Amino acid sequence: MEIKNDKACFVQLWLRLERTRCLLAGQYKRFCIRNVLKSWFGPLATDNIIWEVCHNVVVNDEQVCGNDTLPPPSLYPRKHRELLRAIVAVSLGISLRKVDLKALDAAYSVAFPNSTPININKKKRV
Numbered sequence: 001m002e003i004k005n006d007k008a009c010f011v012q013l014w015l016r017l018e019r020t021r022c023l024l025a026g027q028y029k030r031f032c033i034r035n036v037l038k039s040w041f042g043p044l045a046t047d048n049i050i051w052e053v054c055h056n057v058v059v060n061d062e063q064v065c066g067n068d069t070l071p072p073p074s075l076y077p078r079k080h081r082e083l084l085r086a087i088v089a090v091s092l093g094i095s096l097r098k099v100d101l102k103a104l105d106a107a108y109s110v111a112f113p114n115s116t117p118i119n120i121n122k123k124k125r126v
Helices: 007-026 033-044 047-056 077-092 101-111
Strands: none
Touching: 007 033, 007 077, 007 101, 033 047, 033 077, 047 077, 077 101
């Protein structure tokens, strides 16, 4: 799959993430960043790339390790949002700030229509 920085690609990535979770569960493997990357990229998922993606996945000021078990994406999307953001940034060789977060959040609503939409960057009232 070719990774792009647009909504159509993000929808495919969200759906692929859920399929990968089911696939790994069927193989009795842990659903973690390392296994997701190895499943998606095969031999291209070297330790350096896995480290770079893990280094960029930070949720609530907490680093997510490559072997930490991830919750289902439809129930707890925050870690997966950051994971997909890091995968896109590393794959395209761009910074995390250049990833289109509005498209990534909108793609989540398309991929999981019955879930609560995510919009982490909206302004908070003071």
